[in-house]
Amino acid sequence: MSNDQEQKGERIAKALARAGVGSRRDVERMITEGRVWLDGKKLETPAVLVESLQGITVDGEAIGDVAETKLWRMHKRRGTLTTHKDPEGRRTVFDQLPNHVGRVIAVGRLDMNTEGLLLLTNDGELARYLELPANAVLRRYRVRVHGRVDETALKKLEDGLTIDGTHYGSIDAKLEKVQGTNAWLTVAIREGKNREVRRVMEHLGLVVNRLIRTHYGPFSLGTLNDGAVALVPEKQLYEVLADFFKDGTRSVAAPEKKRDPSKWAKGQGTPRR
Template sequence: MFSGMDDEQMSEKMRLQKYLAKCGIASRRHAEQMIRDGRVRVNGHTVTEMGVTVSEHDLVEFDGKPVVPEEKPVYIMLNKPRGYVTTVSDPQGRKTVMDLVDDVPERVYPVGRLDYDTTGLLILTNDGDFAYHSTHPGHEVNKTYLAEVEGIPSENALKKLREGILLDGRPTSPAKVELVEQKKHSAVLRITIHEGRNRQVKRMCEAVGHPVKKLKRIAIGNLTLGDLKPGQWRYLSASDIRKIKGDKNG
């Protein structure tokens, strides 16, 4: 865990969406949408446009409640089991990943998303800048998965996955794909991507005729799950954070 912003940092002006992210409300990208939706007020006035800057001297409210910076950024690694949705709350009443970290005193939220039936490495934090860095495609943070797929993919199918699959009218970025195990009627692939499109790995495999039976994320950057059991979590160290950001010396 790390210390939070100091007084000098917070006295400086910063963009509203960055301020909201620093306060642990949401990632910077999601904070932008919250602003557009009219859920944020500054000094009593609703803000819906980007470009507004604020400091600690401004009154910022989200859904009518004052927003203040978190005292300390927190970073948590969770081994997500099946049967949990990756959201802070669920209108359908399903279990969420927040139920697995309900003993964490700080308010945190998931970075990115794993499907209901997808397992593995998930980060939760209150650091919006870190969340933005980890999920924005421009930063090219690798995510590595083990995917058990139906059938045995041919070399041609693997080649297509590596070169890019057309999804929603545009190709995926090249992926690292390795056949790590062959079973009687299925195979296990290790797939590394840096994009974060909706259900991307599942859709890529389905596009080459090998639907995913099981999917587990095993690494983000150079950070791996290690011996963390399903449903368990731990705090990340400074060295862990460097591994996510691609510092191999971390």
């Protein structure tokens, strides 16, 4: 952290994101909605620098101590929403989380009828890192489609395409198997734009009737049961996201801490010799 940052603090949105309140964008929206207060005064702008979380309240509640960065894998059920509250009362992925998980935010979103791997974290900065298009984190899907699959058209997706003014970058799509009038594809994308896989398949004349995310970056769905949640072991988290932990967690909200690999449980991986 530069001397300038140490003297002036950091933007409140970054500090609250690190505290797990939400992404920076979420926090900025909360400020415009009048939900964030500092030292008894409602904030009018996110352009505020803070040196700690002291005196900050969100929805009338003080922000507690910041926990160590954690990440969970969840097998999202089809028919659930990736949102904390739904005005129509529909089921969300947060409704049945175990109490010990605490306050978390989703890394990106899966639409209501998409299932499979959803990452959850207590660190908004980690969510931002994994979502940023510039980081090009690979997402893999298994897709069941109805219609005739043209493998030549699938191959052309590697060059990217534009649909109704929206450009999609290179997409790796391969035919896995055909079952009657349906077919299974494997699809890999790096941008994660809204409903990207569905829109691209529709553009090819295919109807998606099942969409399962199997991987998000280095993390996989594996054998997680439908609706289950599993904590990513600390050893794995800090090894596969080493670039993020070099500077991504530095914040006035949570002073940087050195890791001690000797304390990692044996069950979290085989120690290197």
